[in-house]
Amino acid sequence: xxxxxxxxxxxxxxxxxxxxxxxxxxxxxxxxxxxxxxxxxxxxxxxxxxxxxxxxxxxxxxxxxxxxxxxxxxxxxxxxxxxxxxxxxxxxxxxxxxxxxxxxxxxxxxxxxxxxxxxxxxxxxxxxxxxxxxxxxxxxxxxxxxxxxxxxxxxxxxxxxxxxxxxxxxxxxxxxxxxxxxxxxxxxxxxxxxxxxxxxxxxxxxxxxxxxxxxxxxxxxxxxxxxxxxxxxxxxxxxxxxxxxxxxxxxxxxxxxxxxxxxxxxxxxxxxxxxxxxxxxxxxxxxxxxxxxxxxxxxxxxxxxxxxxxxxxxxxxxxxxxxxxxxxxxxxxxxxxxxxxxxxxxxxxxxxxxxxxxxxxxxxxxxxxxxxxxxxxxxxxxxxxxxxxxxxxxxxxxxxxxxxxxxxxxxxxxxxxxxxxxxxxxxxxxxxxxxxxxxxxxxxxxxxxxxxxxxxxxxxxxxxxxxxxxxxxxxxxxxxxxxxxxxxxxxxxxxxxxxxxxxxxxxxxxxxxxxxxxxxxxxxxxxxxxxxxxxxxxxxxxxxxxxxxxxx
Amino acid sequence: xxxxxxxxxxxxxxxxxxxxxxxxxxxxxxxxxxxxxxxxxxxxxxxxxxxxxxxxxxxxxxxxxxxxxxxxxxxxxxxxxxxxxxxxxxxxxxxxxxxxxxxxxxxxxxxxxxxxxxxxxxxxxxxxxxxxxxxxxxxxxxxxxxxxxxxxxxxxxxxxxxxxxxxxxxxxxxxxxxxxxxxxxxxxxxxxxxxxxxxxxxxxxxxxxxxxxxxxxxxxxxxxxxxxxxxxxxxxxxxxxxxxxxxxxxxxxxxxxxxxxxxxxxxxxxxxxxxxxxxxxxxxxxxxxxxxxxxxxxxxxxxxxxxxxxxxxxxxxxxxxxxxxxxxxxxxxxxxxxxxxxxxxxxxxxxxxxxxxxxxxxxxxxxxxxxxxxxxxxxxxxxxxxxx
Numbered sequence: 058x059x060x061x062x063x064x065x066x067x068x069x070x071x072x073x074x075x076x077x078x079x080x081x082x083x084x085x086x087x088x089x090x091x092x093x094x095x096x097x098x099x100x101x102x103x104x105x106x107x108x109x110x111x112x113x114x115x116x117x118x119x120x121x122x123x124x125x126x127x128x129x130x131x132x133x134x135x136x137x138x139x140x141x142x143x144x145x146x147x148x149x150x151x152x153x154x155x156x157x158x159x160x161x162x163x164x165x166x167x168x169x170x171x172x173x174x175x176x177x178x179x180x181x182x183x184x185x186x187x188x189x190x191x192x193x194x195x196x197x198x199x200x201x202x203x204x205x206x207x208x209x210x211x212x213x214x215x216x217x218x219x220x221x222x223x224x225x226x227x228x229x230x231x232x233x234x235x236x237x238x239x240x241x242x243x244x245x246x247x248x249x250x251x252x253x254x255x256x257x258x259x260x261x262x263x264x265x266x267x268x269x270x271x272x273x274x275x276x277x278x279x280x281x282x283x284x285x286x287x288x289x290x291x292x293x294x295x296x297x298x299x300x301x302x303x304x305x306x307x308x309x310x311x312x313x314x315x316x317x318x319x320x321x322x323x324x325x326x327x328x329x330x331x332x333x334x335x336x337x338x339x340x341x342x343x344x345x346x347x348x349x350x351x352x353x354x355x356x357x358x359x360x361x362x363x364x365x366x367x368x369x370x371x372x373x374x375x376x377x378x379x380x381x382x383x384x385x386x387x388x389x390x391x392x393x394x395x396x397x398x399x400x401x402x403x404x405x406x407x408x409x410x411x412x413x414x415x416x417x418x419x420x421x422x423x424x425x426x427x428x429x430x431x432x433x434x435x436x437x438x439x440x441x442x443x444x445x446x447x448x449x450x451x452x453x454x455x456x457x458x459x460x461x462x463x464x465x466x467x468x469x470x471x472x473x474x475x476x477x478x479x480x481x482x483x484x485x486x487x488x489x490x491x492x493x494x495x496x497x498x499x500x501x502x503x504x505x506x507x508x509x510x511x512x513x514x515x516x517x518x519x520x521x522x523x524x525x526x527x528x529x530x531x532x533x534x535x536x537x538x539x540x541x542x543x544x545x546x547x548x549x550x551x552x553x554x555x556x557x558x559x560x561x562x563x564x565x566x567x568x569x570x571x572x573x574x575x576x577x578x579x580x581x582x583x584x585x586x587x588x589x590x591x592x593x594x595x596x597x598x599x600x601x602x603x604x605x606x607x608x609x
Numbered sequence: 610x611x612x613x614x615x616x617x618x619x620x621x622x623x624x625x626x627x628x629x630x631x632x633x634x635x636x637x638x639x640x641x642x643x644x645x646x647x648x649x650x651x652x653x654x655x656x657x658x659x660x661x662x663x664x665x666x667x668x669x670x671x672x673x674x675x676x677x678x679x680x681x682x683x684x685x686x687x688x689x690x691x692x693x694x695x696x697x698x699x700x701x702x703x704x705x706x707x708x709x710x711x712x713x714x715x716x717x718x719x720x721x722x723x724x725x726x727x728x729x730x731x732x733x734x735x736x737x738x739x740x741x742x743x744x745x746x747x748x749x750x751x752x753x754x755x756x757x758x759x760x761x762x763x764x765x766x767x768x769x770x771x772x773x774x775x776x777x778x779x780x781x782x783x784x785x786x787x788x789x790x791x792x793x794x795x796x797x798x799x800x801x802x803x804x805x806x807x808x809x810x811x812x813x814x815x816x817x818x819x820x821x822x823x824x825x826x827x828x829x830x831x832x833x834x835x836x837x838x839x840x841x842x843x844x845x846x847x848x849x850x851x852x853x854x855x856x857x858x859x860x861x862x863x864x865x866x867x868x869x870x871x872x873x874x875x876x877x878x879x880x881x882x883x884x885x886x887x888x889x890x891x892x893x894x895x896x897x898x899x900x901x902x903x904x905x906x907x908x909x910x911x912x913x914x915x916x917x918x919x920x921x922x923x924x925x926x927x928x929x930x931x932x933x934x935x936x937x938x939x940x941x942x943x944x945x946x947x948x949x950x951x952x953x954x955x956x957x958x959x960x961x962x963x964x965x966x967x968x969x970x971x972x973x974x975x976x977x978x979x980x981x982x983x984x985x986x987x988x989x990x991x992x993x994x995x996x997x
Contacts, residue, residue: 121910123844166692166767170687180697184697191849192847192849193910264894266889289891538651538767547763547767583917586889590844590912591913593843593901593902593910594902596894596899596913597898597899
């Protein structure tokens, strides 16, 4: 194979080389840890966190278009990449002074009213500070292509292990399902095709609607492909096999650059992690330790540590700290270490590191099922809502089936593929009995109970996209605004660009503790489409497909 | 939930902006024990789903007067209720796509000027100067009033909720109104709710999109129709769009919120009904995206962050319904605002409260009374500027 010539792009004033197919983030990572953006409200330093296109830690402006996720965008020759929401640079940002001047944040609901003559000034300043990026350049070209539209009897979203297993069995049963996967067809992590099934690689499904197409049954699925073109799939049955993502953990300084999820550590962006502390005691943490090897300085787990991880760590000589917690991250614009303490008492001690990898819990990507109206069920471990499914993966919405770790937490018995095929081909005539949500007790609930009792210093950022602070949740509850729906409206938690992926599960647990209720009693936020920000251009291109009259 | 007292001077159905404002006026007037019931939580209905637009440009004098008073009230709101609405008076700009629409906007301008509002007609060059990046040839002219604007709806609900409770008003959330019991003379004596009956001589129907259903539960045939309406918001951007834009031809409207999101909607036909189970539709999202990109091409690269739906409470003539129902003494309407309840609430609710208190009301009954649909005399005009 002949290696392709390197791409050259501009990052602010520097010229950066990238290998073919490599993400902008990966290319920038070879020059050292990339500082790309400041947080939206207080201009706190933020870094790449998830590496899978969910978070707001690597937003950049590319060719005049704002809020492009550097981890999802392959570097192209001649790209002009710029920092957003920071001046003169993300590393040194003058407005970072806001973070120091407002140590307890700012109360935009009740504050900023005195003196009254200053109200118009507050409004002008507030308006100028809002948003990550500037509006698109007028001359910017929006990458898009002709819309693609197709119909399918069965559409499987996600071609990971579960999605492919279901697809193979459906093909054997004489079906020809369409497989959709957001990963590009190329690259180490690319999806593999299934013989007899059609694969739409590089396609992100963003909006599933039970709109009664297909004679009152069936679904409309909107998405966008890697070229920015709109994708429309009309389908009778939808299989949600979208897997999961690594969840967050709240501690002092948990939003500091260098705190990342296992998704990023295991991705092929190849960021220079350096000496690493891994948080988590299960199989995901073991995967991280096995991958990072000698770089792992310690493993910290809220409760016990799984025997497999103990063995892997012993082989590498990595010290283990079970029943312990990260008290805080240490450093300024980047992690330089963590303070760790045993949860049953005793003093804290410091571990120096450059990276903290969160590998303590996998959360489900079940949002499509919720968009379609599937009933939810709270699982204490990992502390998240899953769709309620029966033994064949049927959700409460006829025609929507969930499998794999989008249906039940990893390690719990879920719908096996051969049963899911039954669920797909034979929609239930009567409501089936749901699988019980039984498992170990939550380790998050007692941990957050401890946190909420302790004195706190600095800003505790519950929602990194919108800089929502823990004490703002407390204030909402104290004023009588109970439940997640009101908490979201009162504080803004869950309204950012990650669509609540990295704050709503924990906000549910925190509100439950603050309100003296169980997490499911706090409720949930309606899953409002789309799943990821989807360009107006891509959506606009699909109008005539959905309303043939409109174009005339 | 059990309801505390046995008897109330008035029970308001709907803890949205209209119901809470009405309760506030009544409590301030010392009306007596008051109860507000709502079947959902705060901000679950239209008051939590609207786009936050507040304008004074209308076709009829009566609506303009209500709107002016409302704008003055929202300007005071932060100081009065201790909650910031971030009411930004960036103006409303109506856009005409052809000469006949421009003629219509001339009438809007004339109506506003007659009431002393400095409404201006703008030529295309003035529109282009005001709206950075508007598509060339997108309009033949516009109609603009700088003191119109947008606000955050939620803090208005919270501020009123806290204020009425401080004044002793009971607010029962999660309590659904089921119907009324009539007395010997056919008048309201009791409201039946999912938490049990409550005795009251006055029921105020401020149930927004569900008000038609409530009236019908109380045995009243009303013409209110609940119409689905959808909105979308883009990812937040630094400020670049000052006025709210409203296109007359298709009802497209869009503004930039204080958080920087473009927020807007479009008139897309939907079958009537109040089934809120489907939050948003692909048909709306794609039609709205198409319209928005057509008007503001530079927005094409912006991502849609979320979309949601709510209900307009529409009436045949476009005027709201404010007043006691002649068929059911003690039943007071505060509904039919056709998607503009939030922007008219401070002033409209004052008339509702006056009706309850049997004080004089300065509204033309031909335009606002519930009796106008009973053949008693149709409205001399109609308010058709039901956009944005």
